[in-house]
Amino acid sequence: MENGTTDRAARAWIGAMALFAGTQPGGSFREGAAGTAELVSGAPMPLLNGVISVAAEPDPAEIAEFAESPRLAGAAWSVQVRGERVDDRIVATAAAHGLNQRSLLPFMVKDIDAGHGTDPDGLEVRPVSGVDSDSYRTTMAAGYEGPDALFAVFARPSVLDHPTMRGYVAELDGTPVATSFGVLVGDMVGVFNIGVPPRYRRRGYGRAATAAVLREAHTVGARTAFLHASPLGVPLYADMGFAHAENWSLFTA
Known part of the structure; x- marks a missing residue:
């Protein structure tokens, strides 16, 4: 890159x-x-x-x-x-x-185009809005295995209804199985909040939720995507075409 x-x-x-x-x-x-x-x-x-x-x-x-x-x-x-x-x-x-x-x-970066594969059978990935706040929050919390209240800031209507932001939920026969979130910044899109509850992992649902962010962002002019990955997540995103551009240093208590 x-x-x-x-x-x-x-x-x-x-x-x-x-x-x-x-x-x-x-x-x-x-x-x-x-x-x-x-x-x-x-x-x-x-x-x-x-x-x-x-x-x-x-x-x-x-x-x-x-x-x-x-x-x-x-x-x-x-x-x-x-x-x-x-x-x-x-x-x-x-x-x-x-x-x-x-x-x-x-920190990973990817050139995006119109093609992002097909979703697993029976899976529907749909955009959400402020009215979906509760289900989006609880699904994300389950995906990150954290307290529900911790994720309220990502599911406020002010976030989900923001004109440059879009949340997504992947559903299998109506059951939420993954979340994702995109933020448009010029001709780039940031990918965030990829969460899959443990019982639904390794089935391609997180990949499909990520692809939904890229697909819709491309339709409105985004040509580059970026994200922070966990070290364990690097191979997954690399398989989707993201390049490991660099590491950032993070200092915490």
């Missing part, structure tokens, strides 16, 4: 986060001159709150300044930068705020 495409996709990812923060009560987003962002989404997950730089060369001083923001107080937050080699000053800033756990987030 060309560096230019990866750079644009990284910028689109932070753009998607800004849009998401704007859908949340009390959500906020600001960006500094050197490309550092402060993200407060309200989601109880460090990945979706904190100080993030998608610049090719993060600015340690700006990151340190943003890390002092009172808006981060009480939130589960992180420091995130692109790449595996991180300036010692950024590591020190994270440590000063108790963010001593370091992990890598694979």
